[in-house]
Amino acid sequence: xxxxxxxxxxxxxxxxxxxxxxxxxxxxxxxxxxxxxxxxxxxxxxxxxxxxxxxxxxxxxxxxxxxxxxxxxxxxxxxxxxxxxxxxxxxxxxxxxxxxxxxxxxxxxxxxxxxxxxxxxxxxxxxxxxxxxxxxxxxxxxxxxxxxxxxxxxxxxxxxxxxxxxxxxxxxxxxxxxxxxxxxxxxxxxxxxxxxxxxxxxxxxxxxxxxxxxxxxxxxxxxxxxxxxxxxxxxxxxxxxxxxx
Amino acid sequence: xxxxxxxxxxxxxxxxxxxxxxxxxxxxxxxxxxxxxxxxxxxxxxxxxxxxxxxxxxxxxxxxxxxxxxxxxxxxxxxxxxxxxxxxxxxxxxxxxxxxxxxxxxxxxxxxxxxxxxxxxxxxxxxxxxxxxxxxxxxxxxxxxxxxxxxxxxxxxxxxxxxxxxxxxxxxxxxxxxxxxxxxxxxxxxxxxxxxxxxxxxxxxxxxxxxxxxxxxxxxxxxxxxxxxxxxxxxxxxxxxxxxxxxxxxxxxxxxxxxxxxxxxxxxxxxxxxxxxxxxxxxxxxxxxxxxxxxxxxxxxxxxxxxxxxxxxxxxxxxxxxxxxxxxxxxxxxxxxxxxxxxxxxxxxxxxxxxxxxxxxxxxxxxxxxxxxxxxxxxxxxxxxxxxxxxxxxxxxxxxxxxxxxxxxxxxxxxxxxxxxxxxxxxxxxxxxxxxxxxxxxxxxxxxxxxxxxxxxxxxxxxxxxxxxxxxxxxxxxxxxxxxxxxxxxxxxxxxxxx
Numbered sequence: 001x002x003x004x005x006x007x008x009x010x011x012x013x014x015x016x017x018x019x020x021x022x023x024x025x026x027x028x029x030x031x032x033x034x035x036x037x038x039x040x041x042x043x044x045x046x047x048x049x050x051x052x053x054x055x056x057x058x059x060x061x062x063x064x065x066x067x068x069x070x071x072x073x074x075x076x077x078x079x080x081x082x083x084x085x086x087x088x089x090x091x092x093x094x095x096x097x098x099x100x101x102x103x104x105x106x107x108x109x110x111x112x113x114x115x116x117x118x119x120x121x122x123x124x125x126x127x128x129x130x131x132x133x134x135x136x137x138x139x140x141x142x143x144x145x146x147x148x149x150x151x152x153x154x155x156x157x158x159x160x161x162x163x164x165x166x167x168x169x170x171x172x173x174x175x176x177x178x179x180x181x182x183x184x185x186x187x188x189x190x191x192x193x194x195x196x197x198x199x200x201x202x203x204x205x206x207x208x209x210x211x212x213x214x215x216x217x218x219x220x221x222x223x224x225x226x227x228x229x230x231x232x233x234x235x236x237x238x239x240x241x242x243x244x245x
Numbered sequence: 246x247x248x249x250x251x252x253x254x255x256x257x258x259x260x261x262x263x264x265x266x267x268x269x270x271x272x273x274x275x276x277x278x279x280x281x282x283x284x285x286x287x288x289x290x291x292x293x294x295x296x297x298x299x300x301x302x303x304x305x306x307x308x309x310x311x312x313x314x315x316x317x318x319x320x321x322x323x324x325x326x327x328x329x330x331x332x333x334x335x336x337x338x339x340x341x342x343x344x345x346x347x348x349x350x351x352x353x354x355x356x357x358x359x360x361x362x363x364x365x366x367x368x369x370x371x372x373x374x375x376x377x378x379x380x381x382x383x384x385x386x387x388x389x390x391x392x393x394x395x396x397x398x399x400x401x402x403x404x405x406x407x408x409x410x411x412x413x414x415x416x417x418x419x420x421x422x423x424x425x426x427x428x429x430x431x432x433x434x435x436x437x438x439x440x441x442x443x444x445x446x447x448x449x450x451x452x453x454x455x456x457x458x459x460x461x462x463x464x465x466x467x468x469x470x471x472x473x474x475x476x477x478x479x480x481x482x483x484x485x486x487x488x489x490x491x492x493x494x495x496x497x498x499x500x501x502x503x504x505x506x507x508x509x510x511x512x513x514x515x516x517x518x519x520x521x522x523x524x525x526x527x528x529x530x531x532x533x534x535x536x537x538x539x540x541x542x543x544x545x546x547x548x549x550x551x552x553x554x555x556x557x558x559x560x561x562x563x564x565x566x567x568x569x570x571x572x573x574x575x576x577x578x579x580x581x582x583x584x585x586x587x588x589x590x591x592x593x594x595x596x597x598x599x600x601x602x603x604x605x606x607x608x609x610x611x612x613x614x615x616x617x618x619x620x621x622x623x624x625x626x627x628x629x630x631x632x633x634x635x636x637x638x639x640x641x642x643x644x645x646x647x648x649x650x651x652x653x654x655x656x657x658x659x660x661x662x663x664x665x666x667x668x669x670x671x672x673x674x675x676x677x678x679x680x681x682x683x684x685x686x687x688x689x690x691x692x693x694x695x696x697x698x699x700x701x702x703x704x705x706x707x708x709x710x711x712x713x714x715x716x717x718x719x720x721x722x723x724x725x726x727x728x729x730x731x732x733x734x735x736x737x738x739x740x741x742x743x744x
Contacts, residue, residue: 026319029315030312030315030316033308033309033310033311033312033315034310034311034312035311035312035313036310036311036529036569037529037565037566037569038565038566038569039313039405039408039565039623041394041397041398041403041405041622041623041658042398042621042622042625042630042631042633042657042658043630043631043658044625044630045630046628046630058401058403062401064326064398064399064400064401064403065324065326065399065401067398067399067659068326068327068330068399068400068401069325069326069329069399072324072325072326076324076401125324128325129325132325133264133265134262134265134325134328134329134340134343135323135324135325135328137265137267137340137343137346138323138325138328138340138343138345138346138349139323140323140369140370140371141368141369141370142362142366142369142370142371143323145369204362207360207361207362208362209319209320209321209322209323211319211320212319212320212321212322212401212402215316215317215319215320215402216320216401216402216403218312218316219313219316219317219320219402219403219404220312220313220316220403220405221313221394221397221403221404221405222402222403226625226630228564228565228566228568228569229564229568229582229583229584229628230582231568232568232569232572232573233568233569234569235310237310238529238533238569241529241530241533
């Protein structure tokens, strides 16, 4: 077993643990911290199913962002949607036999072209960060680096179109990791670069602004029902004030 | 300390997003609260010795008590969607008045002290220590936020800067840095019962005077009852309604509505204030104590319903928080929501044809309506989605012949704050208030030019006071701001046979 295989094998185990345990822990934290008051923003639904629809629309269409700024919405939405399509294409590396719908030509082709769309969207977001004075003012080095990181992941992924790598061996490597029977990972520079950047992204996810992904689901302004007059919404710590009466 | 002269913003026909000017309003900060007022609210009198530790502890405590604060500290992607949404940024051009800029004053400290990357790579993620300079920035810029929540409507994650500025104010109070205007007022409510420190005999006197005025004016014996037990309705209204212009005309309007509908009602000297400044300083405890006065008054006077007068922030606390803070209100009439807004009462009576209007009484006016931020974005009316927008407009349309809305981007859930909300309605912040009013004034100017609007109606005591100043400042007439229930009172056909 080569050093490269051992190094990446262990790294993917570690990064996967950090990603899943980290995000799970954040979700645990968010769900256990009380929201002691009703603060939904309009139009605030009265029932939970309607709240689910509201969140769905935010997650899928970025509705609030659309009403705020069209350019950021365009670049941001293209990037996220393309990321989803690219992720679908990548499922072929983790399913054996490949799930039928993943193997469909349209899913695979869409996933490929989505790579270009991702790069386009990300450069748009980067351009806003650089050229809009207000966005430049609030940008920290990490904000630029995050975009550059994801751009690099997308470009290194697309480059494998030209610098061929043995993707069957790559698949065997990942399936091997999943079922604990390791195989060799091809020692190709672009592939290793692509995988290294993905590892980095996985590791920083639970410690970075990428937490906006779970955060949206726990945002009280969006996920609360507007039922303040109908029922009390009292948290445990607030209840303890009442017993002091 | 005299208020410095400042350049008057020009009202434009089209409002471009201004280029930012760093530290444009870093010199603005409200007067600090004196020791006695701090102490009466349970806060240290002045900045304590080990203030950093205490502040960070308090912050850690709030991060565990408020999901909003914790999620919003973590989730901002710095996308910039909010950067041009705050009226204070548009009016002052100061980047710390961009909602995200304001949040980052706290987020930097959060990252430094509560996250791993901030601890080990502070420069990379913009983490900062809570130094004296940062505390001063907090005091300045967290008192340049009116907690109007316009940014929260546009944020893709729903991050609400009001939650952050409330937390910041509570942290500052806990180390002895409080704001004079808010904390003195809360002290007055605890002690006397209302924001203005108006004691019971003075209030009784004022109400008697109003009764005489109304009889002289329309020849109907409309009552303004105080502390009358067993009334149907306890009316809780902002104390400005008792004598400030144009507020008092609103109060006369409510009284006429109750009179004409035959609903017995009373004010309470114990709870003679609707506004709850505990919210402004982010203090659940103070907010709760103030809310309990209303519960006590309702029990003592044995009323069946609680109705709130025209007051934006009061209505937020009333609609969204009162049941939680001071409920359950199971001793009241279950047929009515608790509490109700006066607009809900009027609207309901209007629909049942209990009230008849002569619209021509208001024919000297062409009306537009200012959606007060806390009504628009933090409450509801009529239990229908968007009721807080449609009920007041329905009432205006039923009582006048001429109504025009301002531009869609500046009303309803996208309404601009008047510039004086959230505990900033104080003369030591006059520069901020006038600059913050600019976006609303521009929208008003355009509707005046397009439709010849003569008056703007509002349903918030702070809006009315703030606009009285801002109108004069920007070259409108003082009396162009009116209470919504002034229109109601003037158009209501009164039954005169009782005299």
